[in-house]
Amino acid sequence: MTADLSPAPLFAAPSPDHHEQEEGAVLRPRFDAAGLVTAVVTDHASGELLMVAHMNDRALAETLSTGVAHYWSRSRNTLWKKGETSGALQNVREVRVDCDQDAVWLKVAVAKPNDTCHTGRTTCFYRVVADDGQNLTVRDTAGHPANS
């Protein structure tokens, strides 16, 4: 006998059966080659898109078990409890999964909304793409050029 040293998986595996993956009653997150799913985060009350992040299996498991959003930081290569430093903790009100289960949607209540984005804004999506006929620019949501 050889000891099985691999940890137990945190989630059921994706199903090779499309119908089971898309219509079944079991959560079967489809992590990509880097072990991640995409997380889309909106404000539960306003519906505003706050941020996009990524989760590995541990981040998703921590989020579901604690009710506080955890992500995987690709830049720091570490589990990231959002708001642990800034105070902008995200309390998760609902988690949805998409058809093929490679993306999740978190509806959250943010403890300190002005620090959701590390730039000091309520959302990371604070700029609108505009085409001035010559160039593609980004402007603030009031239509003013961003400050460079």
Added chain:
Amino acid sequence: MTADLSPAPLFAAPSPDHHEQEEGAVLRPRFDAAGLVTAVVTDHASGELLMVAHMNDRALAETLSTGVAHYWSRSRNTLWKKGETSGALQNVREVRVDCDQDAVWLKVAVAKPNDTCHTGRTTCFYRVVADDGQNLTVRDTAGHPANS
């Protein structure tokens, strides 16, 4: 002289200067190692999250120049004009970019909403994750177990 056979880039390169990337007035999409940015797609009127997809530089350029959403299909490895077959074309009302410019947010009007998801639904996010104390399940948005 040697001929430069590489095509002209479709977008300005990401800036090594964080301030320029996050606060500057130039669109500088930060495509990942696979050449993709994440696209979050919401209904411009209801705000509902419809789908998550990916865009390479061509897909983003086509989207911005035509006003109709184009993505990169990772499964088919091809440019994908959403709705070209189903009729569920997405007319883009606004495009936003996030702080580090590796994700875009499209607010769209869908020509044929019931075919937004290939499963025949208005959104790909039709299931809610639930913990019944024993297992992590997915349920429809009315709280009923999904049909397996």
